[in-house]
Amino acid sequence: MNPKSLLLLLTFLFSMTGFSLAQEIHTIQGKVIDPTGKISLSMPVVLMEIIMAEKPSVQPVQKTVSDQQGRYQFQIKELKEGAFYRISTVLDEQVLGSNPIRFKQGQTLVQLNLQIPQTLEGIEHFSFEKHVLVFDLMEEGIRVTDIIGLDNRSGGTVDARQTPLTRKLPAEATNINVLDPLKGIEIINNNGELTYKLLLPQGRHQLFVTYDLPTDSSELIFENSFPLGTQELELIVPGKSIQAGFDQISNDITSAEKKFDKEIYVSQKITLRSTQNLVRVKIQGIPLTQNRLLYPAGFLMILLVGGLLWYLKKISGSKVA
Structure with a gap:
């Protein structure tokens, strides 16, 4: 074979080797195992x-x-650069997934068994870590964003749909709104009494609602309820705005300033006792809106006009006499 032909053959063989490597198949395989190990x-x-x-x-x-x-x-014919993979399945409307998978250099096979965690029933399997109230000043009152933070540390899925969490919002609450709950969270509002039906996997979760507290004075006191066993309660208000604090409590209070998106917020928090599920909250420094200022002025105007009419009537009666 002449040198030219040998060079062409080597080039062809090299190109074919490169083609086969580029088309190398990567495989992820394993078994799906239920909570009992079967x-x-x-x-x-x-x-x-x-x-x-x-x-x-x-x-x-x-x-x-x-x-x-x-x-x-699963066989992956084209492995994209920088790609991760994840195996998941669905059980009782819950998505259960593996940790991210990434093929190492030269690796073409990953063996991975997908273990379905056990499902535990009952609200007691949740740990209620924190209850946060964020206050915003509105034209006719206070907007409250109510956040319950809980943690599922059971190692499996917790089903608390048959034994739901229930709590009451303040009696003054209006315009109650559930904020786009995630899958596995159902919050039912019945005239200010909330029922939380939960089906949640392991990890931390948050439950959001908002409501308004109308007010016609510079101060507002209301009762805030939370799940028994909640560890911490925090009140947050925008800096240089209204003031939020706790009313008639003996818990130690921690105050701090927080910065978020270039805004300053003032925080007050307390560590709760295991027997506490109700705390009185006091809002102060609520400015009177223009509408509220018109109420006493209008009432005063009625008194003045009424007094003037009475005076004119009296004078008129005196002249007739």
């Missing part, structure tokens, strides 16, 4: 692709179901 059949399994870039993306790229041996398998 294989789980016909479970839907989804391969999610996560790409961290200037515009990050998370999308399902393949779907399958576990076979009669509980096995699943």
Whole structure:
């Protein structure tokens, strides 16, 4: 074989090797295992692709179901640079997923069993860490954003739909609104009595509602309830605005200033006793709006006009006599 032909053959073989490497298949496989340790059949399994870039993306790229041996398998024909993968399944409307998977250099196979966590029933499996009230001054009163922070440390999913959390909002509350709850959170409002039906996986979660507190004076005191066992209660107001504090309590109070998005907020917090589920909150320094200022002025005007009419009538009667 002449040198020219040998060079062409080597070039062809090299290009074919490069082509085969570029088309190398990467595989993720394993078994779906139920909470008792047995294989789980016909479970839907989804391969999610996560790409961290200037515009990050998370999308399902393949779907399958576990076979009669509980096995699943995904084959990735084109491994994108910087891509992560995640295996997930759905159980009782909850998405259960693996940790992110990334192929190392030269690695073509990942063995991963997807363990379905156990489901525990009862609100007692949640730890209520914090209750936060954020106050904003409105034209006709105070807007309150009410946040309950809880933690599921059980190691599995907690189902508290049959034993829901219930609490009452202040009697003065109006315009009650549930803020876009996540899947697994249902909050029902019945004339200010809230029922929280929860089906949540392991980890921290937050429950949001808002309501308004109308006021016609510079001070407002209301009763705030929270789940028994809540560890901390915090009040937050914008700096140089109204003042929020606690009324008639013996708990130690911690005050601080916080900065968020270039705005200063003032915080007061207390550590709660395990037997506490109700605290009186006092709002002070509420400015009187123009509408509120018109009320005493209008009342005074009525008195003046009424007095003037009475005086004119009296004078008129005296002249007739």
